[in-house]
Amino acid sequence: MKAIRCQQGSVLLAPDTQEPTPEPGEALVEPTRLAIDADDALAADSEFSGVLGHEFVGTVTEINLPKDNPTRQQLLGQRVVGSAHVPCSECDRCKSGLSLHCAHATTLGLEARDGCFAQRFVIPAANLVPLPDDLDDDRAIFASSLGRVLHAARMLRLEGKAFVSVLGDGPVALLAAQVMATRNASVRLLGTHEANLELCTKWGVKHRLWHEVGRRHDQNIVFDCAGTPESISLALGLIRPRGMVVLMRTASTLAPSGAGVSPALDPAAIIHDEVQVLGSRGCAIADAVAELAAGRVDVVNLIARRLRFADGPQAIMAAKEPGTLKILLDAA
Ligand SMILES: [Zn+2]
Structure with missing residues (x-):
């Protein structure tokens, strides 16, 4: 079987990877569409070793569950997307709903x-969500990214007409701007890549280069989707007293120790203005499938390019280029 692997820091197309076998509770999936983003590039630069990839659309061809199990009956033969996070299901946190x-x-x-x-x-x-027939692969592949935004948005309480700034101009930031614009909020996207910012014009969302904005401490909510020292410093300069800064990612999460940036939150600024800082990493993927099927967000413009599966290693290198949106691989 062919797979795109990361081995000792190099990414390669391995033609003879061993076929996986589903353990009890697991499904075997044949992907039809795959997506590459900056996190895959970070994994390739980290100490990760194995088959890369965390976003897919595919078909379930086998499930290791009893024949009369309702999940098996629901999923076998279905087109699906799925959450990449795999908990152990046995520890105290898992058993207490965390x-x-x-x-x-x-x-x-x-x-x-x-x-x-x-x-x-x-x-x-249990990670898989079936797809409706009228949601094509090119849209469905965005379920994980959109799910991250919907999970974060669920944790917010918006009062009145809130002023919201979204920092960053990657796929998650561009989706966060679209979602928040539907929630009775005055939204602007602040980023560093003009071509990406320009997409906001199509959606009627205000946008600026982030070095052009004043640090006026007047925003109710700031979504930091960039996770760099610059974006976190900017977030604390934009947020009003008692506002909420939502941290969606850190650019250092997957980088090998010492190689990544370590964004630092200024405790004095947080204490002085009683700022709330909320971390968000979950993924409301089933909600995202429903939103995508209803056509409530534009994802087609977030596709940077489409390549063949065999071009995956080059695509992962290309995803390191700042400002690159999603690269899709045709896996069928
Ligand atoms: Zn656990």
Whole structure:
């Protein structure tokens, strides 16, 4: 079986990767569409070893569950997307409903588990969400990114007409701007890549280069989707007293120790203005499928390019280029 692997810091197309076998509770999936973003590039630069890839659309071809299990009946033969986060299901956190924060979790293609950039891969059946027939692969592939935004938005309480700034101009930031613009908020996207910012014009969302904005402490909510020292400093300069800064990612999460940036939050600024800081990492993927099927967000313009599966290694290198949106691989 062909797979795109990361081995000792190099990414390659491995033609003879061993076929995976689903363990009890797992499904075997044949992907039809795969997506590459900056996190895959970070994984390739980290100490991760194995099959890369965490975003897919595919078909379930086998499930290791009893024949009369309702999940098996629901998923076998179905087109699906799935969450890459795999909790252990057995630790105290998992048993108390905090499986998102499982201390022993692995992540498809990013952390201690083979990913989806292969002709076949395994994933817990519980992670999968079936797709409606009228949601095509090119839209469905955005379910994970949109799910991250919807999870964060669910944790917010908007009062009145809130002023919201979204920092960053990658796929998650561009989706956050679209989602928040539908929530009775005055939204602007602040980024560093003009071509990406320009997409906001299509959606009627205000946008600026982030070095052009004043630090006026007048925003109710700031979404930091960039996770760099610059963006975190800017977030604290924009947020009003008692406002909320939502941290969606850190550019250093997957980088090898010492190689990444370590964004520092200024405690004095947080205490002085009683700023709330909220971390968000979950993914409301089933909600995202419903939003995508209803056509409520534009994702087609977030596709940077489409390549063949065999071009995956080059595509992962290309994803390191700042400002690159999603690169899709045709895996069928
Ligand atoms: Zn656990």
